[in-house]
Amino acid sequence: MNYNEPSIKKKREELSSPKKRRRTTASAVAFRVILFLICAICVSGAGLAYGSFKGIIASAPKNVSLSPKYSSTIIYDDNNKAVQPLHDYSSNRIKVKSEELPDNLKNAFIAIEDERFYEHDGVDFKGILRALWTDLRNGSTSQGASTLTQQLIKNNVFEAGGESNIIAKIKRKIQEQYLAINAEKTKPKEEILTDYLNTINLGKGNLGVETASKYYFGKSAKNLTLSECAVLAGITKNPTYLNPVDYPEANDARRKLILKKMYQLNYISAKEYQQASENNVYAKIKSHTAKGNKNSVYSYFTDALITQVVADLQEQKGYTQSQAYQLVYRGGLKIYSTQNTKLQKIADSVINNPDNYPVATKFSLEYKLQVTHADSSSSTYTEINVASYFRKKKKDPTYKTIYNSKKEMKAAVKAFRKSVMKKGDKKKAESIHYSMEPQLSYSLIDQKTGQVKVLVGGRGQKQDDLALNRATSVKRQPGSTFKILSTYAPAIDTGSMTLATVFDDAPYQYENGQKVTNYVSTSYKGLTTVRDAIIDSNNIVAVKALTDLTPQVGFDFLQKLGFTTLVNNRVSTNGTYESDVNQSLALGGITDGVTNVELTAAYAAIANQGTYNTPVLYTTVKDSNGNVLLSNKKKSRKVIKKSTAWLLTNAMEDVVKKGTGRAAQLDSDMAVAAKTGTTSNNYDYWFCGYTPYYTASVWTGYDYNTSFDNDEDYHKVIWKKIMDRIISEKKQKVKSFPSNKNIKKAEICIKSGKKALPNVCSKDPEKSMVRTEYFASGTVPKDSCDAHIAVTFCSKSHLVAQKFCPDKFRYTKIFRVRPKHSSHKTDDEPYFLNIDINNKCNIHTEEWHQKKLEKKKKKQEEKLKKQQQKGNNNITPDDIGKQIKKILNQ
Numbered sequence: 001m002n003y004n005e006p007s008i009k010k011k012r013e014e015l016s017s018p019k020k021r022r023r024t025t026a027s028a029v030a031f032r033v034i035l036f037l038i039c040a041i042c043v044s045g046a047g048l049a050y051g052s053f054k055g056i057i058a059s060a061p062k063n064v065s066l067s068p069k070y071s072s073t074i075i076y077d078d079n080n081k082a083v084q085p086l087h088d089y090s091s092n093r094i095k096v097k098s099e100e101l102p103d104n105l106k107n108a109f110i111a112i113e114d115e116r117f118y119e120h121d122g123v124d125f126k127g128i129l130r131a132l133w134t135d136l137r138n139g140s141t142s143q144g145a146s147t148l149t150q151q152l153i154k155n156n157v158f159e160a161g162g163e164s165n166i167i168a169k170i171k172r173k174i175q176e177q178y179l180a181i182n183a184e185k186t187k188p189k190e191e192i193l194t195d196y197l198n199t200i201n202l203g204k205g206n207l208g209v210e211t212a213s214k215y216y217f218g219k220s221a222k223n224l225t226l227s228e229c230a231v232l233a234g235i236t237k238n239p240t241y242l243n244p245v246d247y248p249e250a251n252d253a254r255r256k257l258i259l260k261k262m263y264q265l266n267y268i269s270a271k272e273y274q275q276a277s278e279n280n281v282y283a284k285i286k287s288h289t290a291k292g293n294k295n296s297v298y299s300y301f302t303d304a305l306i307t308q309v310v311a312d313l314q315e316q317k318g319y320t321q322s323q324a325y326q327l328v329y330r331g332g333l334k335i336y337s338t339q340n341t342k343l344q345k346i347a348d349s350v351i352n353n354p355d356n357y358p359v360a361t362k363f364s365l366e367y368k369l370q371v372t373h374a375d376s377s378s379s380t381y382t383e384i385n386v387a388s389y390f391r392k393k394k395k396d397p398t399y400k401t402i403y404n405s406k407k408e409m410k411a412a413v414k415a416f417r418k419s420v421m422k423k424g425d426k427k428k429a430e431s432i433h434y435s436m437e438p439q440l441s442y443s444l445i446d447q448k449t450g451q452v453k454v455l456v457g458g459r460g461q462k463q464d465d466l467a468l469n470r471a472t473s474v475k476r477q478p479g480s481t482f483k484i485l486s487t488y489a490p491a492i493d494t495g496s497m498t499l500a501t502v503f504d505d506a507p508y509q510y511e512n513g514q515k516v517t518n519y520v521s522t523s524y525k526g527l528t529t530v531r532d533a534i535i536d537s538n539n540i541v542a543v544k545a546l547t548d549l550t551p552q553v554g555f556d557f558l559q560k561l562g563f564t565t566l567v568n569n570r571v572s573t574n575g576t577y578e579s580d581v582n583q584s585l586a587l588g589g590i591t592d593g594v595t596n597v598e599l600t601a602a603y604a605a606i607a608n609q610g611t612y613n614t615p616v617l618y619t620t621v622k623d624s625n626g627n628v629l630l631s632n633k634k635k636s637r638k639v640i641k642k643s644t645a646w647l648l649t650n651a652m653e654d655v656v657k658k659g660t661g662r663a664a665q666l667d668s669d670m671a672v673a674a675k676t677g678t679t680s681n682n683y684d685y686w687f688c689g690y691t692p693y694y695t696a697s698v699w700t701g702y703d704y705n706t707s708f709d710n711d712e713d714y715h716k717v718i719w720k721k722i723m724d725r726i727i728s729e730k731k732q733k734v735k736s737f738p739s740n741k742n743i744k745k746a747e748i749c750i751k752s753g754k755k756a757l758p759n760v761c762s763k764d765p766e767k768s769m770v771r772t773e774y775f776a777s778g779t780v781p782k783d784s785c786d787a788h789i790a791v792t793f794c795s796k797s798h799l800v801a802q803k804f805c806p807d808k809f810r811y812t813k814i815f816r817v818r819p820k821h822s823s824h825k826t827d828d829e830p831y832f833l834n835i836d837i838n839n840k841c842n843i844h845t846e847e848w849h850q851k852k853l854e855k856k857k858k859k860q861e862e863k864l865k866k867q868q869q870k871g872n873n874n875i876t877p878d879d880i881g882k883q884i885k886k887i888l889n890q
Contacts, residue, residue, distance in 0.1 A: 057178050064157045064179060066187065066195045071095050071332035071624065072211065075302060077341045078451070084302050085211070091330040093208035095624075096221060098194040104226045104268070105209060106193055108233035111261040112254075114148040118189060122149045122180030149180040152196045202235045203243030204289075216244060217281075218288045226272060227279040230255040230262075245289050248282040298465045300457030301339050304472045305617045309335060312621075312630050332624035338451035338617055346725045347442055347454045350718055357459075358712045359438060363409050364703055365401040366433040369417060374424025386416045400704050402437055409434060436460040437702050440715065441470035441596045442722070444696040447604035449634060450613025452597065453694065468703075475565050475593035476699055479677030481686045482588035483542040484648060485561055485602050486554040488530060491545055492776070493644040494553075499531040499651055500753035500773045500781065503541040506824045510583050516543050519678065526828030527751045527787060527819065531773070534651045535659035537676055539587055546586035555581045560639050561602040561612060567591040588677060599688060600697040607673070607690035609738060610645040611636050643776035646740040649673045650774060653737075656689070663716040664689060667724050671736045676716070682707045687716045691723065692735040742777045751816055751828075752787035760788050763814045765831045789815050789833055794841040805844040 070091035075084040085094065110117045116124050124147050146154070153176050183192065202212035212232055213221040224232070234254030235242045244251040256277055263273040298306070306328060313324035327333065350356060367383040383401045390412065391399045403409040413432055421427065436459055444454035457469035468474065491497040505525040508516045518524070518539045525538070533541035546554050558566060567590070570578045580590045597615050605612035614635040621630035652673035655661040660676040664687060674689025683705045688697040700715040702708070726732070748754060749761035750769050762768040769788070775781075792812045794805040801810050815833035 057175070061157055061175070061179070064153070064183075066152050066156055066183060066192065068093055068095065068156060068195070068199045068208065070330040071198075071208075073328055073331060073333040073335060075305065075335045075337050077337060077339050078453070079340075080336065081341070083337075083339070083341055084298065086298075086302075086306065086329055086335075088329045089205065091207070091332075092205050092211055093198060094210040094214070095198045095208065095332060096194075096210045098190050100220070100222045101194065101197060101209065102222060102224060102229065104262075105221060105224055105229040105232065106197070107262055107265075107267040108229045108258050109197065109236070110148070110193075111265050111267060112233055112258045113151070113236060115261070115265060117148055117193070120147060122147060122182075122184040123177045146176075147180060148196045149183055149192050150176050152192060152199060153179050153183065155199050156195070200236055201239045202232055203239040204245060216285050216289060225279070225281075226259075226268065226276040227255070227281055230258040230276065231281060231285075233258050244282055244285050248285070252280075252282065297462050299344075299455075300462065300469050300471060301337070301344065301452075301455040301617070303457070303466050303469055304455055305335065305337055305339075306466065307472075308617050309621060309630065316630060333629065334620075334622040334626075335618055336620045336622075338446075338449075338453060338619060339455075340453040342729065343444060343454050343726055346729065347444065347456050347722050350721045350725070351440055351442060351456050351459050356714060356718050356721070357438075358714055359708060359710060360404075362437040363403050363406055363434045364437050365403070365409055365413070366431075366435065367401075367413060368429070368431045369420070370428040370430070371421055372426045372428050374422065378428065379420070381416075381420060385420075386412065389416050389419060400706065402702065402704065402706065406434065433463055435468075435703055437706070438700050438708060439470060439703055440698065440700045440718070441474070442696065442698045442718075443471045443597045443600045444694050444722075445597075445600050445604045445615055446693075447607040447613070447690060447695045450601065450604070450615050450636070451619075452615050452617050454696075455597070455617075470699070470703075471596045473595065475595055476684050476701065477590065477593045477679045478588035478599055479679040479684055479686055480537045480539070480542075480587060481599060481603075481675050481677035481688050481697075482558075482590075483537070483586060484534070484606070484652070484675050486558055486588075487542050487546040487549060487586045488534065488651075489606070489640055489644060489648060490553055490557040491530075491549045492647055493640045494549075495776075495779055496549060497530060497545065498753070498773075498775055498779050498781075499529065499534075499647055500748045500750070500775070501530050501545075502527050502751065502753040502787070503530075503533070503544045504528070504819045504822055504826070505533075505538055505540050506819075506822055506826050508540045508544065510543070516540050524824065524826040526826030527816070529750050529753055529773075531651045531654065532750070534675070535654045537655075537660045542586040543583050547583055551581045551583055551585050554585050557639075558585075558602075560637070561605060562614060563594055563598055563602065565590075565592050565594055565598070588679065596697050596699055599686075600695055603675075603688045603690060603697065604695035605639050606645045606648050607692075607695045608645075609642045610638060610640040612639045641742075641776070643740055643742045646737070646743055647774060647776065649737050652689075661687065661689070661716060663713040664720040666691075666720060666727070668727055668734055670727055670732070670734050672723070673737070674719075681705070682709065685710050685713075685715050687719045689719060689723075691727070691732075692737055693732055694723075694726065696723065744775050744777055744780050745772055746775060746780045747771070748773045748781060749785040749787060752785040754781045754786065755784045757785045757788060757790075760790050760814055761785050764788065764816070765814060787817050789817055791815060791833065791835075791837060794844060797841040797843045799842060800835070800837050800840045802841045802844055804846065804849040805841050809844070 071093045072085040072087040072091055074082050074094065075086065077083045085092070087093070114124065116126065154172075157179065158172055158176065198208040198210070200209070201207055202209065204215060206212040206215045209221045209232055212235070213219060213224055213228075216231070217224065217228055231244050231251060234251050234257075235244070237254065241247050242251050242254055259268070259273055259276050262268045263270065268276070309328055310321065310324040313319045313327065314321060319327065354361070365383045365386060367381070367386055369381040371379050371381070373379065387399055387401050391397055401409075401412070403412065410432070417427075417430075440456070440459045442454065442456040443452060445452050455469075455471045457467075457471045488497070491501075492499070505518070505528045507524065510516060516539055519537065524540070525532075525536075528538060528541050530541070530545065532538070533545075555566065555568065566580045567578050568581055570591070572578050578591045584590075601612070601615040604615075616632045616634075618630075619632050620628060623629045650673075652675055653671065655676065656665055656672050656674050661674045664672070664674060666672055670691050672689055672691050674687060677686035677688070678684070684699060684701045686697065686699050688695075690696070696719060698715045698719045700710070747756045747770055749756040750771050751761070751764070756762065756770045762770045790812050791814075792801045792810050793799065794801040795809045795811055796805075816828050816831045818828075818832045
């Protein structure tokens with residue numbers, strides 16, 4: 001532009017022209033309108049933003065808790081030692097108090113995550129500005145500015161965030177900061193820090209510092225070194241790629257950074273910093289985690305305990321099953337179990353020692369195959385289908401999925417899979433598990449309390465949680481162990497029988513005509529006392545005894561003993577009635593069977609002098625606040641008299657000393673009583689026994705009924721080895737069973753069960769049949785033996801002596817008397833009276849006697865006459881008559 005005079009004049013004219021003035025006025029108005037609109041929009045936007053902000057704040061969660069929502073349940077043993085955490089993916093944490101956490105651990109997290117933790121009020125504005133500046137400078141968003149308080153709220157209130165869009169994330173951030181400021185107004189810093197340390201994810205499924213410390217280092221957080229504290233703090237930024245097991249180098253770099261920050265913030269000295277930096281802990285971590293966390297499958301005891309607690313929560317507290325399981329796995333409960341871990345280890349080591357199984361080990365298949373067929377249909381196959389396939393292929397209706405080796409088992413699976421999968425089919429899922437066979441279960445109970453101390457639900461490595469538990473959930477036929485419980489205990493307790501009561505062990509049939517057989521079915525012992533029947537586990541005597549007692553009495557008594565699996569008038573699937581109220585109840589021949597624990601508890605009642613205690617797996621369950629949720633108070637009831645328990649125990653001591661339980665004789669002089677049991681076809685083998693301290697039962701057999709020989713009685717040897725080690729390692733004082741003042745002794749004949757006849761029962765042709773037997777007061781037999789007879793013979797005729805047989809020819813023999821209605825051969829047969837006692841001596845008859853007298857008379861007369869002839873005037877005819885009369889009267 002030229003600034004000469006003409007130019008200036010021209011410009012003035014343009015500016016002062018009406019047209020220009022109108023244009024300028026319009027522009028000014030427009031500008032003012034636009035400016036007003038901009039101001040209006042800004043004000044409206046600010047108002048809208050403020051309203052939105054207030055709305056976000058108003059919708060923030062109320063009454064929030066900063067404590068972790070879920071935590072592990074802890075199981076304690078009978079010494080109150082924590083032995084097992086229970087958790088799922090969201091609850092693998094153990095809460096600890098602030099005073100249980102070392103300062104180095106707290107400071108390590110503060111140094112790396114929130115160094116102004118003790119200075120800010122929940123939101124670190126300096127940290128936010130620093131993070132913004134760093135991100136703008138670097139062109140990234142890598143810098144975080146959340147305080148520990150915000151992180152805690154994000155995890156425990158907003159469940160770790162994870163919003164799907166930016167709007168939701170901004171909303172959560174605003175609420176997070178608002179709640180953080182409010183939280184720090186009401187909560188002490190130490191409480192917030194403790195909640196944070198109990199919450200954070202520290203890799204490998206570990207939540208909170210206590211759980212992580214136990215996992216990585218095998219110790220409580222309170223015992224961590226400075227270097228170990230830095231290791232845990234280093235995981236937080238990325239729990240997956242900074243965990244010290246899988247990524248030790250990355251964690252180590254983070255650990256050293258944390259230590260440096262701690263030094264810079266004056267949390268540690270230069271010396272501590274240098275020593276901790278040089279401390280390489282990763283080899284130790286790898287070693288511990290490889291060893292300590294190798295098998296995370298819960299034990300059989302834990303499985304049973306979980307099942308029991310869940311059931312009790314449903315029954316006593318009204319929880320649904322789902323709610324009960326969630327509480328057990330997430331609720332931070334404290335379950336005080338009855339398990340003794342020392343005894344459990346003893347039992348586990350003996351039972352899983354292959355040297356204790358002389359029977360060849362086999363493998364039974366547990367199989368599941370899911371197939372998607374070419375036509376999109378699907379099928380699921382199990383070991384049942386495998387068995388059906390090979391039964392048809394091999395034309396063997398007895399084929400079972402039991403194999404001599406794992407290799408043989410896998411070959412069978414491969415052949416079956418090939419048979420069901422056609423072209424175009426796809427394998428969706430397949431699982432192959434196996435069980436070692438024969439299997440075994442074991443339980444041990446403290447008879448005085450009913451507390452279950454040991455449970456073993458199977459031999460071999462346990463492969464799954466809540467797997468088949470042969471000690472608590474599998475029902476097996478109890479065999480001869482039931483003789484004591486169903487028959488002899490109620491019979492003796494009611495006074496209808498004693499240990500001296502005699503039955504004839506001879507061929508016998510059930511009421512339905514089926515033959516009852518003993519273990520040795522080719523011979524019969526004849527007249528047998530109850531004591532001897534217990535010692536030898538005689539079947540026929542037991543059935544006869546229960547028949548006299550009546551099966552209903554035996555059944556009712558078993559229910560008093562806590563058996564829950566017995567059947568009475570149940571309609572089966574084919575419409576027939578099933579009932580255990582029958583004669584075979586004496587031998588344990590029942591519909592469904594019994595569990596190991598219930599059988600052990602029943603024997604524990606005898607060991608406990610007749611008082612039954614309901615078996616329990618826990619004493620108390622407390623909630624996360626320490627309040628008692630469940631309490632298992634001892635539930636006791638008197639089932640038999642003390643005298644009955646004493647008598648049964650005394651008889652069962654003989655089972656171990658000289659009967660079917662000899663293989664279980666202990667190494668010490670500790671008193672032991674027991675009963676054996678073997679079922680038909682040799683499917684099940686049992687041994688139930690007790691000392692003055694514990695009652696234990698062991699079962700062995702195949703999961704699928706399979707006959708096998710157990711000539712070496714390995715299950716009894718296992719029982720003995722466990723009990724011997726318990727006695728030794730617990731240093732149990734050798735004891736006898738308690739005495740009882742109501743027990744009386746008497747000499748009886750074991751062929752009649754009655755008072756022994758002097759010089760008769762003791763001179764039985766086989767051996768003396770006199771025994772000192774024990775009786776409850778009031779049951780001592782009063783009648784004399786009627787099972788023996790003494791017969792006097794004449795040695796001249798070898799027939800039954802008559803009254804005329806001279807003493808010098810007389811001799812006496814003892815015989816047994818054949819029981820009424822008995823016509824079968826038994827071991828008594830050679831000793832029965834087998835002659836007609838009316839067939840008497842044919843030599844020393846009355847005629848012989850008269851002739852003898854006549855001769856004596858004549859001889860005496862002659863003698864007297866001779867004396868008279870010699871001048872003996874003192875002999876008169878009357879004297880002769882008296883002498884002759886005396887002879888005649890002889």
